[in-house]
Amino acid sequence: MVSPVLFWVVAALTVVPSLALIFARKAVHIAMSIVCVMVGLAVAYVGLDAPFLGVVQIVVYTGAVMMLFLFVLMLVGVDQRESLKETITGQRWIAFFAAGGMAVLLISIIGRVSIAPQEAQTGNPEEIALVLFGQYVLVMEVLGTLLITAAVGALIMTHTPRLTPRKTQTDLQAARVLAGADPVNKPMPGVFARHNALDAPALDPEGKPIEHSVSRVLEIRDQMSDGEEFRARLESTANPEDHQNPQRSTESEEEK
Amino acid sequence: MQSLIWLAIALPLASSALLLLAGRKADAWGHWVGVAASGGAFLVGLGALLEMLGQPEESRAMVNTLWTFIPGGDLNVDVGLLADPLSITFVLLITFVGTLIHVYSVAYMEHDPDRRRFFAYLNLFVAAMLLLVLADSFLLLFVGWEGVGLASYLLIGFWNSKPEYATAANKAFFVNRIGDIGLIIAMGLMFATFGALDFSTVFAQAPEATTAQLTAIGLMLLVAACGKSAQFPLQSWLGDAMAGPTPVSALIHAATMVTAGVYLIVRSAPIFSGAPDAQVVVAAVGAFTLLLGAFIGMAKDDIKKALAASTMSQIGYMMLAAGLGPIGYAFAIFHLVTHGFFKAGMFLGAGSVMHAMNDQVDMRRYGALRGAMMVTWITFGLGWLAILGVPPFSGYFSKDKIIEAAFVGEGWQPWVFGGAALIGAGLTAFYMSRLFFMTFHGKARWTDDQHPHESPLLMTVPMMILAVGSAFLGLILATGDRFTHWLEPVTGHAEHHDPVLPIPVLIALTLILVAIGAVGAWFKYGRADVPEEAPAASLVTVAARSDFFQDSVNRAVAQRPGQHLTRTLVYLDHAVVDGAVNKQARGWANLGEASRRLQSGQVRSYAATMLVGLVIVAVVIVVGGL
């Protein structure tokens, strides 16, 4: 007999997270909920005197399948928030009535049967092994080929053959120049400024700031120092010669 | 030459093809090729005649099978030419008159730019007509029948730049189609009854068929004959057919083609001999048409239309004779031959007059042409005397025999048919004399720009030859019943019957009526002044002037109901036939459209469908307690 506590725990552990399939918006959340469901099911298997399957469930589903799902989710873009607004007319009602009807029907059918449970088979997983590699050995072999076929199929499906020769750096540079890029290096930020921080634009020979010498990331983050600010500062020191030379001369005088 | 009779058809046919294909290069000499082809055909016919005359009577018919026309299992039709006295008679008439008219046309059409085409059509006509009379089966006859119809159509509409001429050609073609349908139905009945279409088989089996079958075939043949020979009620096209050049009117619409109906009836004598009812109908149609034509002829002022009405009337005589049975067959053909001569001669004379009068056809603008055109006057006059039936000219021998034959019989028939023929003779005398006097006598009523002159020799010589024929052919052929004996192998020997009135009385009556008609016409149109405009006249005259409203009648009886019928059928076709098909198609299309919407392409919809189906199956299982 199965402990009612176990059943209810398992029921809560599976039904509640699985509802995320219908209501949650983020695919990652759903995947994690399903991982939870899988674990719950593993518990149920153990509770149903099938410890081998429980372990396999953990290994295969939570360990492999769901991780694969997460991996693919990362691949195709994890930040896609799915709108739950229905686009097909009546689809929601059809889904509701079909799924609900399905549940009601199945439960009503199951509720009509009354079976006295037998004693559980003992010796799991040894007995399982005997059955698998005895009675069902041929099926095992066939499933092995199926798995290999699936793996090869997945490889073929995701493999994109290279149709063009690989581009070398020379080719890339030629393409850039053709697209109208500067043939020479951009000025580094801060090189000619009296300010060597990355957020300060470089100055051209005329002393004007070159805005695009600052990294675009800083620009987007709005952390770039304003070019105008530097120009203003530049002009306030109207005659740098006059300002600096006396200082130096005084220093030299002091040294003297 | 009898076995070479195919040459008679081949020569004009080849000439026609040559003239049509040779193009403008043949413009200079093409007409002489046409004349030569026609003349060659005449020589072939003449050779066949001479050979035939040298043979005993029984073996004078000869069939030359050329090749198999339609090898069709139960229906095998050979192309065979039947040269017997009847067909040779026609061959000679067609080729002789045809050749003369060819020669005449060389001069008549001299200034027409399309003279070569004209001769090509004329040759085509001669070939088709010879095929018609020489065919040894109804099917081959039908080929010639259609061929002459085509040639007639082409020649009526020869000046097709004038819309009314083209319309006249169409009209002739359409009316002839009705007759053709009759012939086709007759052939179908023959095939159903006898299983064959060649003359020998059909005529050999004809006595075994029932009267009803023979009557049906005979009536259908009569429809065909009516169409081709312009007999009531299919007479309306002949008057308009005068739109063609005058030599065409002379050759096709007077001498030869229009007599094809008579030929058909006479040729089908074994069928009609088993169908007395059909014979009576033939005779009745002939009698009615001869009076109808005569009345129209009395009212017409257009010289060609008056002659056309006269042609109609004279063919009515022939039909009447043909409807009388064996007693009349030979006379029908006899009258056909003499009529071919004198009517062709008169048409050529009319052409000569028109030639002289700037193509004026209104007789009220003629008058006193005798002085200007002596040759035409004499030749036309001989034709006039011949058609009047004045002894000893041709018409007397042929027409009086028909009148006598019409009076033979029992009950009401001899009185009705004979009376019609007798009255017709008087009317003929009146309207032909009217025509003759209005044209050649009285005061000149010419318009100012007309300067009548005699036609060139090329035109007058054929007229002279035809005039000689009009004058003496009857006498030559009638002497000793030569022509009747000549045709006996075909038409059968007719027992001599006495008319209901003594023959001398009939002759006297006929001549008196003719005299009254001619003298009446002289007083009214010869001596008295003829008004230049047609005066107001009685209702009958007005009706006759408009051909007894034949076009209106046709329109009301045939065209309008036909139009309504076709419109109804078109409507039914659209509404019922097309409607059913289209509605059904639309239904399927709608079904497809509906099922197309099911194919939304949305994977989730498909999944929903699957799940709903699963639920339904589960419901069935649960509710059904399975």
Next chain:
Amino acid sequence: MNPINFVILAAILFSIGSAAVLLRRNAIVAFMGVELMLNAANLALVAFSRIHGQLDGQVMAFFVMVVAAAEVVVGLAIIIAVFRARQTISLDEPAELKG
């Protein structure tokens, strides 16, 4: 407690999974719904195995897991291929089958 209750639980999970397949436009999420349905079936199989006291149900469940693993591999590969071709994994996008 009777193990048949686990079958009822399996039915509920199956319905939730099928509803997810019908409702979610994200192919990966719908795919997870399919996985949930498979696992519900597995749960039922294991419960039946327990009820009958036989191991065949467990063996079946094991096979289902193997097949499901193969299915996941191929299915995710398809999703990646579709994503490469269309830059989206929405189930509503590929509507080429629209009649």
